[in-house]
Amino acid sequence: MNILIIDDSGVMRRIHKGILMEHGVPESDIIEAEDGRVALELSATKHIDLFLVDWNMPKLNGLEFVRAVRAVASYKDTPIIMITSEAARYMVVEAVQAGVTNYVVKPVKGNALFEKIEKYLQA
Amino acid sequence: MRAEYVNPFLKASINLFKEYLGLQAVAGKPHLLGDPQDLDAVSAIIGLAGDTRGAVVLSFSRETAMRIVSKMAGQEYKMLSNEVLDGVGELINIIAGNAKQGLLDFRIEISLPGVVTGNSYKIRWPEGIPVVSIPFTTELGPFTVNVSLKDIA
Numbered sequence: 001m002n003i004l005i006i007d008d009s010g011v012m013r014r015i016h017k018g019i020l021m022e023h024g025v026p027e028s029d030i031i032e033a034e035d036g037r038v039a040l041e042l043s044a045t046k047h048i049d050l051f052l053v054d055w056n057m058p059k060l061n062g063l064e065f066v067r068a069v070r071a072v073a074s075y076k077d078t079p080i081i082m083i084t085s086e087a088a089r090y091m092v093v094e095a096v097q098a099g100v101t102n103y104v105v106k107p108v109k110g111n112a113l114f115e116k117i118e119k120y121l122q123a
Numbered sequence: 124m125r126a127e128y129v130n131p132f133l134k135a136s137i138n139l140f141k142e143y144l145g146l147q148a149v150a151g152k153p154h155l156l157g158d159p160q161d162l163d164a165v166s167a168i169i170g171l172a173g174d175t176r177g178a179v180v181l182s183f184s185r186e187t188a189m190r191i192v193s194k195m196a197g198q199e200y201k202m203l204s205n206e207v208l209d210g211v212g213e214l215i216n217i218i219a220g221n222a223k224q225g226l227l228d229f230r231i232e233i234s235l236p237g238v239v240t241g242n243s244y245k246i247r248w249p250e251g252i253p254v255v256s257i258p259f260t261t262e263l264g265p266f267t268v269n270v271s272l273k274d275i276a
Contacts, residue, residue: 008235011196011210018197056216058235085220090230106217107143 004031006039007054019110036060050120055084070099079120128272131225135218136268144194151258159254167215170234177272181215187264212236
């Protein structure tokens with residue numbers, strides 16, 4: 001399984017990767033990208049089974065990434081979890097309309113975050 | 124600047140410390156910052172634009188910044204590395220993003236965070252708008268959240 005963590009913050013990527021590994025996800029299953037543009041390039045060369053994406057990023061933000069990746073036929077139904085500090089309700093609605101599968105507002109504790117992710121790992 | 128603009132930032136800061144770091148951040152009395160450049164050695168800034176405009180700055184000493192990011196990342200940092208600055212930027216990003224939930228009357232976009240360090244930097248606050256400073260104390264050290272938001276008529 002390939003899980004792509006997309007976040008411009010290296011610290012956040014490290015935290016999210018750590019949460020996955022603490023729950024038994026092998027390091028080799030986890031790929032990182034620092035913005036949406038890099039994530040699109042990576043997902044074109046390797047099939048991704050689960051995206052964990054931040055919203056506020058340079059070059060191509062999370063929302064733009066979701067719209068772009070959903071336009072690719074092979075990613076029409078791939079789970080995308082947005083993990084973001086953007087807590088306003090209209091933004092959650094915007095993200096879901098763009099194709100986000102699940103939306104998690106930071107700050108979130110490790111176990112709570114993994115509970116949101118877990119069901120997509122079993123799929 | 125209306126007082127009700129400050130509360131969402133106060134609540135978001137307390138929530139961030141509680142949820143992410145398992146720490147209690149105790150807020151002091153918000154006050155107008157006489158000198159808007161009177162900030163600590165590490166400051167993270169985020170701009171707000173849309174129905175209102177302004178800026179939010181999270182400021183603390185180098186030592187407090189290192190302690191807080193160490194706790195957040197689960198790794199001890201002994202110098203103000205790029206990774207620490209990255210973590211500081213993420214903190215203000217979470218505070219500003221969460222605070223928008225309490226500013227429901229506005230549609231606001233937040234900028235990417237920027238972090239400045241040293242003793243002689245200047246923050247470009249929005250002109251003519253006072254800066255309200257909220258002091259916090261935590262077991263990892265004190266910090267301030269400074270908010271300047273334009274009133275909407």
